[in-house]
Amino acid sequence: MTDERTAYTLQQVTESIRKTLSARYTSSFWVKAEMNKLNHYPHSGHCYPELVEKKDGKVVAQLRANLWKADYERIDAVFRSQLNEALRDGIHIFFLARIQFDSVHGLSLRILDIDPTYTLGELEREKRETIERLKKEQFFHQNKHLKLPLLPQRIAVISVETSKGYADFMKVIRQNPWGYAFFTMLFPALLQGDKATDSILQQLERISRVQQHFDVVALIRGGGGDVGLSCYNNYPLARRLACFPLPVLTGIGHSTNETVAEMVAYHNAITPTELGDFLLQHFHNVAIPVKEAGKCLAVTPFRIIRTARQELVSTSRNVQGIIRHHLQRQHGGLQLTTQHFSHTVNLFLYGQGASLHQHLHRLKIHAISSTRYQHEEVQRMKGILMQQGPSCLRRHTEQLAYYENSARLLDPANVIKRGYSITYCQGKLVRTLSDVRPEARLETRVSDGIIISKIQKNA
Amino acid sequence: MPDMTEKISYTEAFEELQHIITEIEQGEISVDELSLKVKRAAELIKICKNKLHTTEEDVTRILSELEANEPEEDENDI
Numbered sequence: 001m002t003d004e005r006t007a008y009t010l011q012q013v014t015e016s017i018r019k020t021l022s023a024r025y026t027s028s029f030w031v032k033a034e035m036n037k038l039n040h041y042p043h044s045g046h047c048y049p050e051l052v053e054k055k056d057g058k059v060v061a062q063l064r065a066n067l068w069k070a071d072y073e074r075i076d077a078v079f080r081s082q083l084n085e086a087l088r089d090g091i092h093i094f095f096l097a098r099i100q101f102d103s104v105h106g107l108s109l110r111i112l113d114i115d116p117t118y119t120l121g122e123l124e125r126e127k128r129e130t131i132e133r134l135k136k137e138q139f140f141h142q143n144k145h146l147k148l149p150l151l152p153q154r155i156a157v158i159s160v161e162t163s164k165g166y167a168d169f170m171k172v173i174r175q176n177p178w179g180y181a182f183f184t185m186l187f188p189a190l191l192q193g194d195k196a197t198d199s200i201l202q203q204l205e206r207i208s209r210v211q212q213h214f215d216v217v218a219l220i221r222g223g224g225g226d227v228g229l230s231c232y233n234n235y236p237l238a239r240r241l242a243c244f245p246l247p248v249l250t251g252i253g254h255s256t257n258e259t260v261a262e263m264v265a266y267h268n269a270i271t272p273t274e275l276g277d278f279l280l281q282h283f284h285n286v287a288i289p290v291k292e293a294g295k296c297l298a299v300t301p302f303r304i305i306r307t308a309r310q311e312l313v314s315t316s317r318n319v320q321g322i323i324r325h326h327l328q329r330q331h332g333g334l335q336l337t338t339q340h341f342s343h344t345v346n347l348f349l350y351g352q353g354a355s356l357h358q359h360l361h362r363l364k365i366h367a368i369s370s371t372r373y374q375h376e377e378v379q380r381m382k383g384i385l386m387q388q389g390p391s392c393l394r395r396h397t398e399q400l401a402y403y404e405n406s407a408r409l410l411d412p413a414n415v416i417k418r419g420y421s422i423t424y425c426q427g428k429l430v431r432t433l434s435d436v437r438p439e440a441r442l443e444t445r446v447s448d449g450i451i452i453s454k455i456q457k458n459a
Numbered sequence: 460m461p462d463m464t465e466k467i468s469y470t471e472a473f474e475e476l477q478h479i480i481t482e483i484e485q486g487e488i489s490v491d492e493l494s495l496k497v498k499r500a501a502e503l504i505k506i507c508k509n510k511l512h513t514t515e516e517d518v519t520r521i522l523s524e525l526e527a528n529e530p531e532e533d534e535n536d537i
Contacts, residue, residue, distance in 0.1 A: 150470045150473055153469075153510075179512050180511055180512065182514065183514035183516040185518050185521060206525060210524050213516055213524075286469070286507070287507075289473070289476075289477060290473070290476065290511070292480075293476050293477075293503075293504055296483065296484060297483075297500050297501060300483050301483065301493055304488070304490065305490065305493070
């Protein structure tokens, strides 16, 4: 079995494709596509853009392209001057192209020219859509509704350390002649071009993790010209700024239309210097009343005390007057009362005097009659006494002599003389047998001495 | 110095001060209270001025706090 199949070399195939394509696509044509990646190689200066078409978020067509150095530089310059935007990833372009086929590199579109007005329209559309979506989702005014602290003192700065805008801002707040103290911390980010969005979002994420240390976020750019600001119309970035938990202040510094980021920010100060002034103004707003309070404190309390003292003096005068008046009135009343009292007392005393006189008279009569009665009674008693006194005295004298004799006969000494004796046993009088004990010593008193004896037991 | 140890936010200090000053200016204050209020106002002015001219934040501390929960550096981060 012989092999009748014709074998082509790979180059023959690619050459065939190239010939077919060049015969079919004789001229250049306009194409609409999204430039997903620009793929600019700075060394060679050429670009190899990645073109896609999406439907409902899905890629439905994809093709590589070439943009040679000379074409790139020319088109980029036009973009920068007309759109304030460099050629970059993620923009929609309307371009003049030609089909190319290379045996080694394959199929591609060579971009000859790009119409800036189409891209401008697309950028405007993107901006408009971002605004509409944020409004619809009610995020648009969210940051503006936050409360700016009375003293926006601690600032998370998103900027580039070496940029003029950052330097301007720092100079304004650091060298303020009032000595207001600010705390700033730089969160470095790219602030323009296609990488700015991710870079800023990343720093916002970092700030949110230490947000309790800050009062505000300041997004500061400046000195970089007006090119590459369309990132600030990007939906994810604008949304993050609008929904950020701290008030966002922008000082992006450009002369073109306001970007969505600036629209949703708490305050857009246009330039970094104005942003610094805005913060200083807030310090003034509270520093001035404090200063005024100090002035007020140096004057008003003294005034209050002076007024109080004056009031006291005038009140004291009033009180003196009132007291004097009152005393006078009381004095007058007292005189009247005294007169009245004196009159009443006189009347009373007169009445009492008359009554007393009557009593005295009655007493006198009563005393005389009583004295007379008592005198008569004494005389009567005297008569009785004179009559019965002597016989009564004699009767009492006789009775007394009788008692005296009886007492003399009953005297123990006289009794003993008549033959009686008194016996004691151990100092106690012996009256009965129970008063003595055998062997006891007895003392018997007789008229002329004492007999000592001892009791013997009777056999 | 009581104002140095007192933990009061600028807003609180400022609002209290404004209140006292209004009371004093409008003569709503009795002579009895005056001395105490003036003393308090002087303290508040000191607090406010101090806060206007100094900050207590520290970059090193914030950085270490950031590093402590940096998700890129700690994959086991919750």
